Amino acid sequence: MKPLTSSRNALGAVAAAAMLLAACGGGDGGGSPVATDPLVPASDVPLSATPSSAAALAFVKRVAATSDNSAAPLTVGDAVLASSDTDEPDPGI
Numbered sequence: 001m002k003p004l005t006s007s008r009n010a011l012g013a014v015a016a017a018a019m020l021l022a023a024c025g026g027g028d029g030g031g032s033p034v035a036t037d038p039l040v041p042a043s044d045v046p047l048s049a050t051p052s053s054a055a056a057l058a059f060v061k062r063v064a065a066t067s068d069n070s071a072a073p074l075t076v077g078d079a080v081l082a083s084s085d086t087d088e089p090d091p092g093i
Contacts, residue, residue, distance in 0.1 A: 043077035
């Protein structure tokens with residue numbers, strides 16, 4: 001796996017920021033804790049977004065699908081999303 005190109009990195013950062021914005025919703029503080037995907041250390045990027053280009057694209061799509069513009073941006077830190085020279089392009093984007 002090699003790092004994404006700079007334009008894809010920018011897209012990933014924007015998508016990650018949008019995901020954090022969506023994740024900042026409040027709650028009543030009650031109920032059982034929700035199991036979460038562990039994060040890449042020092043970032044807000046889930047580990048599940050890093051092993052394959054399909055997982056990275058799924059993460060970016062989830063972030064891009066959010067519309068909350070009032071939360072703090074995602075911390076990307078040293079997270080590296082996977083890319084592939086052999087996977088077929090996603091026709092949905």
